Amino acid sequence: MSVDDQFKLKDKSNVELHDWIAMQEPGTAEYSAGIEESMRRVAAMEEVMEKNEAPIWRRESIAMALSLLAIALTIIIIVVMY
Secondary structure, eight states: OOSTTTTOOTTSOHHHHHHHHHHSOTTSHHHHHHHHHHHHHHHHHHHHHHHHHHHHHHHHHHHHHHHHHHHHHHHHHHHHHO
């Protein structure tokens, strides 16, 4: 058993972890370990979400560049026509 997981919190589901934290007194080692495990899980979820958003940003950037190019071409064509 590692020092990081001495309360076997990694084996608990999110609901079990929440319930376990709620039973602990704030400021105790058990409470702190529960909060740290909860924060670790949130950080892992945020990392996955950021990786999933990378392709979206790329597509949005390409779409924005194409729309700006279309606007610029439209303005140039209007100016040249008159």
